[in-house]
Amino acid sequence: MSEFTHVVLGASGHIGSVVVSELQRAKIPVLALTHDQATADRLISSGIKAQALDVMETGALRSIFRGTRRAFLLNPPADPRGDTDTMERATARSIADALDGSGLEKVVVASTYGAQPGERIGDLSVLHEFEQIVERAGVPTAVNRGAYYFTNLAPLLDAAREGMITTPFPEDLLMPMVSPIDLGKQAAARLRTPTADVGIRYIEGPERYTFLDVAAAFSDALGHAVLLQKIPNDQIEASFKELGFSDAAADTYARMTRASVEALERPDDPVRGDIDLPACLGGLVSSADGSGDGTVLY
Structure with missing residues (x-):
């Protein structure tokens, strides 16, 4: 019998790291899975039981699942220098395939607001498909759909210091947003509820915000005025390419933005x-x- 009862995918990320911490705080034996050995070694040195595993290794992942009772499933984001849609669909299928014969009693799936059927609309379609194929594996499935992550705002900091941030979203669009810390806490809590607690749950922060609010909050945090500029719709794809996204990834992210x-x-x-x-x-x-x-609240 394994010494672990719970396993967490994406354990070094913004959400997964919180899931691990919350389970440890509850004295639940947990195995943290990460993609590379250096990250696993860092977690181990901090006292966390960790293992490096590529989620494309379906058989190895299934073996880990067989030794545990419950799992937090997060489909890892693909490198935007490649074809993110194709790569993320492949990892989602591998994770779901690993559930076959795993014997898990419950899983919690990290998904997103706006998840919907479609082609090449990024997380919206990939995570909708992920929800469905995990449920079809026959394991009781709790789905946590998270709002727009505050972590998406972190790359704007340098521009905010210069006094101007940009966004592909309408300036006055009132958007649900959330801290991944809150998402991690809710995922850990749901991992501990009875197996009958399944289905979709929506999670967001205490309020909804526009990007005008984002500019105002940067202004307050930095102590100087930060203005907002809307990226024209016909330039959204080009804006992603300027960030180093491949042609395929830029197309996918532009489509996802419009669909959102x-x-x-x-x-x-x-x-x-x-x-x-x-x-x-x-x-x-x-x-x-x-x-x-040292505490980052996002």
Whole structure:
């Protein structure tokens, strides 16, 4: 019998690391899975039981699942220098295939607001398919759909220091947003509920924000005015290419952005986390400046 009862995929990421910490705090034996050995070694040195594994190694992943009872499933983001849609669909299928014959009693799946059928609309279609193929594996499946991550705002910090940020989203679009810390806490909590707790749950922060609010929060955190500029719709794809995205990835992300605006989900009864936008950006700025306590709230 394995010494672990729970396994966490993406354990070194913004969400997975919180899941691991929450389970450890609850005294639940957990195995943290990461993609590379250096990251696994770093986790091990900090006292976390960890193992490096490529999720494309379906058989090895199934063997790990067979030795545990419950699993947090996160489909890893692909390198945007390649074809993200194709790569992420492949990893999602491998993870789902590893559930066959695993004997797991329950899984919690990380998904996204706006998940929907479609082609080449990034996470929206990939994670919708992931939800479905995991459920078809026959393991009781709890799906946590998370709103727009505050971590997506981190790359804007340098531009905000210069006084101008850009966005492909309409400036006044009221968007659900969330801290991955809150997503990790909710995933860990749901891993501990009875197997009858299945289906889709929506998770977002305490309030909804526009990108005008984002610019204002950066202004407050940095102590100077930060303006906002909307990227024209016909230049969204080019803006991703300027960031180093491949042609295929830029096309996928541009399609995902447009689909997110057209079918923005605003559920009436989401689970609301505790971390808000000012706390997120304040933590981001203080961490980057070395003036914080080491805790990054995003």
